[in-house]
Amino acid sequence: MDQWAGQGETPEGSLEPALRSSAEVAAGDGTLADSEPALYSFPAPRRGGAMHDLRPHSHGYRPAPPMSTTSLQPPRAPTDPRSPAAWDGTRLLTRPGLTRVPAVITAWFWVIKVFTTAQGEATSDYFVHLPQVNPYLVVAGGFAVFAAAMALQLRVQRYIPAVYWLAVTMVAVFGTMCADAIHIQLGVPYWATTAAFAMAVAVVFWAWHRTEGTLSIHSIVTLRRELFYWAAVLATFALGTAWGDLMAYTLNLGFLTAGILFAVVIAVPALAHRFAGMGPVLAFWFAYVITRPLGASFADWMGFPTTIHSALGWGHGAVSLMFTALIAVGVLYLAVSRVDVEPGRSPLPKLT
Numbered sequence: 001m002d003q004w005a006g007q008g009e010t011p012e013g014s015l016e017p018a019l020r021s022s023a024e025v026a027a028g029d030g031t032l033a034d035s036e037p038a039l040y041s042f043p044a045p046r047r048g049g050a051m052h053d054l055r056p057h058s059h060g061y062r063p064a065p066p067m068s069t070t071s072l073q074p075p076r077a078p079t080d081p082r083s084p085a086a087w088d089g090t091r092l093l094t095r096p097g098l099t100r101v102p103a104v105i106t107a108w109f110w111v112i113k114v115f116t117t118a119q120g121e122a123t124s125d126y127f128v129h130l131p132q133v134n135p136y137l138v139v140a141g142g143f144a145v146f147a148a149a150m151a152l153q154l155r156v157q158r159y160i161p162a163v164y165w166l167a168v169t170m171v172a173v174f175g176t177m178c179a180d181a182i183h184i185q186l187g188v189p190y191w192a193t194t195a196a197f198a199m200a201v202a203v204v205f206w207a208w209h210r211t212e213g214t215l216s217i218h219s220i221v222t223l224r225r226e227l228f229y230w231a232a233v234l235a236t237f238a239l240g241t242a243w244g245d246l247m248a249y250t251l252n253l254g255f256l257t258a259g260i261l262f263a264v265v266i267a268v269p270a271l272a273h274r275f276a277g278m279g280p281v282l283a284f285w286f287a288y289v290i291t292r293p294l295g296a297s298f299a300d301w302m303g304f305p306t307t308i309h310s311a312l313g314w315g316h317g318a319v320s321l322m323f324t325a326l327i328a329v330g331v332l333y334l335a336v337s338r339v340d341v342e343p344g345r346s347p348l349p350k351l352t
């Protein structure tokens with residue numbers, strides 16, 4: 001430090017300005033200035049990079065041990081998500097990391113998605129209509145399994161097909177139970193529940209886009225974005241359930257006719273994206289909403305008695321088991337082939 005004495009400035013990167021108080025440490029003998037309290041002192045740099053406490057020892061204070069200048073650097077952000085420092089409220093929600101959703105949207109994604117909607121519809125109908133079981137207990141049990149599946153999904157550190165699709169399936173089951181309970185138990189008409197859930201979907205998308213600036217599934221690399229994603233998934237499932245029932249019951253189209261109609265509608269975003277310039281995010285969520293009434297309509301057509309809208313009468317339990325087996329086969333294929341994991345994109349690039 002001697003070569004800088006009397007020049008009125010310090011070299012770039014020097015620690016001295018940050019280490020001296022407004023009452024300057026005396027330059028000569030290391031004692032405190034007259035205006036400086038005896039208990040208030042700052043370490044000053046010495047040659048060789050070591051830092052020593054300059055407080056007078058007449059008051060019984062022991063000198064502080066030498067401290068490396070590197071210890072003055074701010075701690076790095078923890079990279080281990082299990083580190084206690086990583087569970088800071090804001091950092092927990094916004095810290096980029098591994099994606100837990102599919103990185104590549106293939107035809108397998110849409111096929112399994114439709115299977116989950118059909119399985120959720122059939123499973124909900126089976127348990128809710130059991131005469132010996134209280135429907136409120138069924139909904140409570142469905143919520144418990146749904147919460148457990150979501151906790152597992154948010155606990156893993158990367159995309160795992162079995163865990164992800166278990167969460168989607170339980171969203172389908174619980175979302176169907178909620179939509180049906182509002183109509184059956186509370187007597188709310190389907191047109192009202194459809195309008196209410198459509199508003200809920202709009203609110204979720206608005207809040208998500210306002211907060212994050214995007215609705216893309218490929219940007220879900222933080223916990224906050226993933227929570228928005230699952231809120232949107234749950235809301236779209238409930239909307240699709242109410243919309244499908246509105247078409248089948250209120251408009252009296254029947255299950256099969258409604259299913260064919262939704263099969264035609266789901267082709268609209270694909271064609272509009274390919275030939276009319278529809279944005280990929282809008283096309284994705286358009287199709288995502290339609291998968292719910294599409295799968296549910298065909299599940300109802302297979303499961304309800306033949307006396308109701310010319311259904312096939314296979315039974316809700318049998319239909320639920322059939323689609324559960326189909327989901328298992330599809331998820332097993334994804335786990336083995338990894339076609340929904342894009343090379344070099346797990347983890348996805350960090351956001352700025």
